[in-house]
Amino acid sequence: MLMLSDKNVRFQAAVMALILLLLIIVSQISVLWMTADYKSNMIAHDAAIAGNLLANGVDEQQIKMAITTQKTDVELRLGTALLKNSGYEENTNNFLLPEIEAFQQKYVSIALALSFCFSMVLLASFSFFLWKQDQQLNLAAKKIQCFIDGDVTIRLDDSSEDRLSQFFAKVNTMATALTAHMEKEKSNRLFLKETISDISHQLKTPLAALQMYIEIILDEKPGNEVVEDFTQKSQRELLRMKNLIQNLLKLAKLDAGTIDLEKKLHGLNEFLEKCRSTFTTRAELENKKISLVCDRSIRLCIDEIWFSEALVNIIKNALDHTKATDSITISGEENRLSIEITIKDNGSGIHPEDIYHIFERFYRSRYSKDRQGIGIGLALSKSIIEKHGGSITVHSELGEGTVFHLIFPKLTVL
Incomplete structure (x- = not known):
């Protein structure tokens, strides 16, 4: 079975089997103890009857024969009818028979105690395995949270042979892949940041030069209305281009995640x-x-x-x-x-x-x-x-x- 491939499940199954085996052994010992006790009570009861008969003048040999020899069906019926007339039968309440009442109370208590003890042992062993697994999961959850918070060196304990460790191994594989992806992404962002910085620097120089040339033309006042008109239009378009480039660079930085806000x-x-x-x-x-x-x-x-x-x-x-x-x-x-x-x-x-x-x-x-x-x-x-x-x-x-x-x-x- 697939479940038995888990080391923890196998160990738990072995513990449960051992507890059940102990229960069977204790049950058998209890039956032997109950049989011996019943035998002792029966002998004591027969001895009391024999003593009563002897005290009332019944022949000693007849008493021995009555107690120790095999009884016939006729004798059983005669005796049952006799005792029934005295109110002594199967339907008689146990509290009227002190020996039977004591025997019942004794072994009911013993059976209840044994059942309780073995139930507690089973529950305790099952709870222990659940607690142990819960501890593993809680520790794994804390480590995963640390990984989420930025400690990419964290890995789960996957050294055991159980299925939980097999799952942790898959998580570790995923974490390793994510770490590699993050490192690559970090490298790409750094490259993009440097590229954006280079583009920004390279664009500022020609834009500044064009702005300067336009200002020189306007300061010279060439007297040509067409030239002045186109120069002013060029200046406006150059300003629009400058604003566009600046905004595009800002957007690129935001998209690349290279902006660290100083909040x-x-x-x-x-x-x-x-x-x-x-x-x-x-x-x-x-x-x-x-x-x-x-x-x-x-x-x-x-x-x-x-x-x-x-x-x-x-x-x-x-x-x-x-x-x-x-x-x-x-x-x-x-x-x-x-x-x-x-x-x-x-x-x-x-x-x-x-x-x-x-x-x-x-x-x-x-x-x-x-x-x-x-x-x-x-x-x-x-x-x-x-x-x-x-x-x-x-x-x-x-x-x-x-x-x-x-x-x-x-x-x-x-």
Whole structure:
């Protein structure tokens, strides 16, 4: 049988068989002891009857013959009828027969004690094997948790021949494969990080040179309107290219997992005020209003630089899709479970066909009037927010405005 291939099962089966064998031996000894006791009681009972008959003048030889010789069926019937008339028969209650009552109580107690003892032994041995297996599983669970927490050198004890050790061996094989995969992934991330750094460095030089050339042309004032017009357009496109490259590099770093957030507790009101003040001048020029509502007691654990990037992109998106006299409201709220940041505007809203795609990279709506955007800002914001353990959702009605909800469960922000 497959179960008997397990060393622990074989040992447990052997222990159970030994206990049952002991039970059989003790039972047989008890039967012999009971037989001897019954024999002793029967002889004592016959001796008492013989003595009573002798005392009442019955011939001694007749008494001996009555006790020791084989009885006939006729004698049995005659004796049964005689005793029955005296109330002495099979249906007589045991408490009227002291010897029988004492015999029953004695061996009922012995049988009960033996049954209890062997039941306890069986239960104890079974419980011991369960406890031992439970200890192995608890130790394995602790080691697996240590592995999950980062100690990839941890391995389970698979030195025994039981099926649990065979299972642990499979887990160890899986852990070794995972460790190799993690090492490879770590190496790939390091390579990607260095590659991104190299690309960033290589791109900065030609972009800076182009920017410098354009500024020189503008400073020279060539007097040619066509040249000046194209130079200014080139400068704007160069700025767009620079922003696009920077955002792409940021996204690549987030995707590669090479960003280590330096999270600290910040007063949410002060942080949101800094983000709002970034757009104060633009809002005044465009005749728009940006308001802030947030309790000063709320604190959020964030990386200020990266989280500012996420909030600024969302606020900029709101400004891009509102018109003069429209308003934008930034608010922060806290409850027992989470901290929520809301950015609400009463602008043009988002078309129903676009609402499920606005966080996709390079997605451009055919309904949007904004032709300058590159469709990466909100995707970058979403990645940063999720990196902080939060989530972002959007609700919008065409022509009524848009609301972005940023929710951070307290289990992830404390």
